Amino acid sequence: MLNKKTILITGANRGIGLQLVKESLNKNFSVLGTFRNKLKSKELYDIKSNSLNIFEMDVINETSILNVSNNLTKPLDYLICNAGINNGFGNLFDSDHSHTSMLNVLNVNVLGCVLTIKYLKKNLNSNAKIVLISSTLGIQQHIGSNATIYRASKAAVNNIMVSVSEELKSENITVVSFHPGWVRTDMGGANATLSTKESAKELIKSFENLSFKDTGKFFNYDGTTIKF
Numbered sequence: 001m002l003n004k005k006t007i008l009i010t011g012a013n014r015g016i017g018l019q020l021v022k023e024s025l026n027k028n029f030s031v032l033g034t035f036r037n038k039l040k041s042k043e044l045y046d047i048k049s050n051s052l053n054i055f056e057m058d059v060i061n062e063t064s065i066l067n068v069s070n071n072l073t074k075p076l077d078y079l080i081c082n083a084g085i086n087n088g089f090g091n092l093f094d095s096d097h098s099h100t101s102m103l104n105v106l107n108v109n110v111l112g113c114v115l116t117i118k119y120l121k122k123n124l125n126s127n128a129k130i131v132l133i134s135s136t137l138g139i140q141q142h143i144g145s146n147a148t149i150y151r152a153s154k155a156a157v158n159n160i161m162v163s164v165s166e167e168l169k170s171e172n173i174t175v176v177s178f179h180p181g182w183v184r185t186d187m188g189g190a191n192a193t194l195s196t197k198e199s200a201k202e203l204i205k206s207f208e209n210l211s212f213k214d215t216g217k218f219f220n221y222d223g224t225t226i227k228f
């Protein structure tokens with residue numbers, strides 16, 4: 001079909017990313033999903049649709065992002081930086097906050113978004129929308145001491161979102177971040193309030209409602225703005 005919107009979603013093999021793929025296909029988008037490890041991507045591979053193309057990509061490996069960039073045949077209307085990790089819900093003094101695990105979280109969550117945008121920018125359509133999946137745990141005014149470095153990573157994601165939105169204003173590209181809600185995934189856990197379907201369905205609807213006037217803002221999954 002002509003004029004199909006094209007969306008690229010990172011971390012598309014499970015969790016919110018996988019459901020974003022399914023909801024985008026339901027909306028008749030042309031969908032590009034990225035995964036890191038084929039062995040962990042069966043559900044993504046099992047989706048049978050001519051509108052889905054999948055690529056191996058690690059968001060902290062510049063060569064792998066460039067490889068995707070060089071193999072894209074259509075410009076992107078939406079670039080969704082969804083891939084992310086959490087080193088745990090402890091605080092700085094807990095064992096889950098080892099130097100290595102803290103570096104990993106900052107690397108994947110912060111630099112992963114930066115590198116994805118840096119190397120896929122040339123694939124964007126005019127008027128494209130870049131969405132960084134952030135979290136309300138990244139809001140600066142808070143009273144929590146848990147998930148210290150994950151919080152910091154998402155605060156950085158929101159800060160980078162503002163910088164990139166300023167950088168790309170002259171090109172009419174919209175750059176925003178979204179909180180997906182508390183979602184039942186490997187990261188969100190079984191007690192989370194939303195299913196991946198509830199989150200992803202609303203997220204896609206909210207992405208479709210974005211316009212350039214929204215650039216630089218942080219949104220909840222339902223499209224309402226959040227102060228950060």
Ligand SMILES: NC(=O)c1ccc[n+]([C@@H]2O[C@H](COP(=O)([O-])OP(=O)(O)OC[C@H]3O[C@@H](n4cnc5c(N)ncnc54)[C@H](OP(=O)(O)O)[C@@H]3O)[C@@H](O)[C@H]2O)c1
Binds near residue numbers: 014058
């Ligand atoms: N779930 C929640 O309640 C919640 C709340 C707020 C924000 N978020 C954010 O929402 C996003 C998705 O979270 P989720 O709950 O769906 O998590 P998830 O189920 O743990 O899935 C994380 C996804 O990110 C991918 N990923 C991790 N490191 C990567 C890397 N270096 N390169 C490429 N892909 C990588 C994973 O791939 P592998 O399978 O290869 O590991 C997986 O596809 C994250 O940014 C998270 O911080 C989630």
